[in-house]
């Protein structure tokens with residue numbers, strides 16, 4: 001049975017598929033959409049919680065950049081052991097921010113949380129020990145990505161970490177197609193039809209530009225991180241952690 005929270009946005013033919021946008025219609029079905037579309041999403045959220053327990057330092061800020069409904073924020077709030085910290089979530093989508101604020105208020109936690117309607121490219125970041133970009137960088141213009149990572153690196157205190165999760169594009173065409181096929185199989189297994197898969201792909205074409213793993217790692221190196229590693233990959237979805 002389908003509830004009103006089921007993602008059926010692309011289930012009927014659209015005369016013209018519009019560019020994907022984080023509007024109210026998407027917000028309404030977002031948890032269902034992301035868990036049926038992103039392999040390993042729950043594992044990644046759980047691991048962000050685990051990392052926050054280990055790496056968040058007393059009296060520092062924690063940022064969730066492109067927080068959507070605050071899944072990473074809530075996982076971190078539950079797990080942070082350090083004291084005197086504040087979590088700041090930012091997103092440019094008004095609909096996401098409104099829903100996220102309600103969501104955060106519905107649960108209790110020790111660490112204070114603030115959710116801001118804010119473009120992360122324009123935000124000033126205060127000294128932080130953990131910054132999360134969970135599937136957000138892929139929606140930032142390619143030319144802006146290095147300066148954003150540089151700004152994040154500068155805001156992190158020594159020993160602080162950045163977690164970046166992204167859909168990636170394999171540099172080798174054969175491997176790229178193989179990973180994309182496996183991802184489409186994953187979506188099919190989660191109940192999406194060929195039409196839904198095709199229309200969503202078209203909708204994302206102009207707004208989500210993926211990089212290769214090599215480009216992601218080079219960017220971290222250029223930004224001055226001391227260490228960086230991929231800790232997760234399933235098909236063409238990955239998560240990296242970099243230590244300042």
Ligand SMILES: Nc1ncnc2c1ncn2[C@@H]1O[C@H](C[S@+](CC[C@H]([NH3+])C(=O)[O-])CC(=O)[O-])[C@@H](O)[C@H]1O
Pocket residue numbers: 022034065066067068069070071072090091092093096118119120121133134135136139140
């Ligand atoms: N410049 C920007 N400034 C602020 N927000 C932005 C910007 N560009 C895009 N966004 C926001 O980044 C989010 C990306 S979703 C993140 C999932 C979440 N992290 C999660 O852990 O569930 C990923 C996905 O849906 O694949 C959206 O809410 C955008 O509005």
Ligand SMILES: O=C(O)C(=O)Cc1ccccc1
Pocket residue numbers: 033034037038167200201204
């Ligand atoms: O659905 C897809 O094909 C994706 O690449 C992941 C995704 C998930 C949620 C919003 C946008 C993209």
